[in-house]
Amino acid sequence: MKGNGAIELIAVSKHYGSTIAVKSINLKIPAGAYCCLIGPSGCGKTTTLRMIAGHEVISEGDLLIGNRNVTELPPVKRGTAMMFQNYALFPHMTCMENVAFGLRMQGVAAPERTERAKEMLARVHMEKFADRKPDQLSGGQQQRIALARALITQPSVLLLDEPLSALDPFLRARMRDELRRLQQELGITFVHVTHAQDEALALSDIVVVMEDGVIRQQGTPEEIFNKPRSRFIANFMGGQNIFKGTVSESSPAGTLLGRGPDSFLLPGYGNATTGEDLEFTIRTDLISLGEQAPGDAKNGQIPVEITTVEYLGLWVRIVATTDDGKEITLMKTESEFRQAPVRRKEKFIAYWKPEHAHVLA
Structure with a gap:
């Protein structure tokens, strides 16, 4: 793991012309915590995730990861990795090659990256599928490969953009367990965007409920569910x-x-x-x-x-x-x-x- 995975957003905003997608939000996520950003479509949760990743430029405010201000740094220098909603696996590569890709880009020698890729495939229970291509895998298997590829560079923060939304209910529950297990074993800070209330409650140490580009409430799953601050949160969480x-x-x-x-x-x-x-x-x-x-x-x-x-x-x-x-x-x-x-x-x-x-x- 690279560095301290504590995250702090200080008065962070995102503007698209005259549209304000995120409005001066403040958020602290301790190192090693599992945080879910949740809210209706268009609430700013994915934009917030992409700003942490460096895939969206912050219009105003500062972003700290560990003790570093990374507001102006490119994604590769933030110590983060991102797992996308559609998994974005390379179709022409095997599972082994997909997982090892990040190490290849870092210039890691072939024997070492093969060994580390094998270890990561075993961690997600996919070692038997090392030579298969993505189109030979189920949705859940593709997700495990995408997760292994994101984790192999040993990031201090893993960012997940609705990673379970494409899975059927049974597989979603299994992969939810898998995500929590990996997060606890690795001690990495996870920031997970979802629109599913049960997912946020089951996975999180911290739930952050967003609406109209602002944070309406943040707290433990028990606090958010049992003590909603507003009618909106009570209705949204159910x-x-x-x-x-x-x-x-x-x-x-x-x-x-x-x-x-x-x-x-x-x-x-x-x-x-x-x-x-x-x-x-x-x-x-x-x-x-x-x-x-x-x-x-x-x-x-x-x-x-x-x-x-x-x-x-x-x-x-x-x-x-x-x-x-x-x-x-x-x-x-x-x-x-x-x-x-x-x-x-x-x-x-x-x-x-x-x-x-x-x-x-």
Whole structure:
């Protein structure tokens, strides 16, 4: 590994004429961390990755890798390697030749680069395919060769542009495990662009959510999923229901939204003012259904009618509609559903523990 793989972006922007693709972002990624950049199409995540790689010129700001300011350096002098979405393997070369290509460009002697290429092929479990051409490989096998080619130059940072998007779901899960294993074994900083929420949550030490060229939130997968800062992040990451109400009472002990039996209690949240509108989230797996709510669910309940029941194998997805037309999604394990099945058009009380509520900024 070449040098310290810590990355720091300081007020980095990217302009394309009058269009601002990335707007003065600040980001620190510790050496040896796995960081996923995630967000909708056009949010600036791939542009950010390409600026780190040196394939896009930074319009404003500075980029540090290790202790060096690499803002003006070409890609080959940054200690980074990039794995492209389409893998970009040379079709006329064997797997061995593809993997050894970076060493060849560095002037490494043939015996050494062959030996190192063999070692790298073994690391990605592709040694048996050394003499095959890329068109003789499956998508997953091509990805392993592209990964080996990127890693053979011992970069301090590996940059991955949606590397799993072309794979089928089963293979995607296997390669996700492979990426994490390699990253942990090699201790290299990985920066991975994806639009898949499950991918980001499964792989990352740090998740960075982007929208409109800015970073909306960064943190551990648990923080991003359980404590989204905004409606956008809660909707984008999924797994949350969003409720809203008007503050009727607030004290250091908590806040009450609305009045009467349909009010919502937010314990521990005392920063509200009377008359203010607030939004809060409840995870889809933390909402229950019953003929009535138990006593400990007081001020965390709402009447609903079941509109959709979807069997998904390990999970059952239930959609229920409130009296005012709002849809609520509930996720139940198959065993939970079998113990208390529900059907379309049945009416229940949806309830939750107030302490499971998370207030959105």
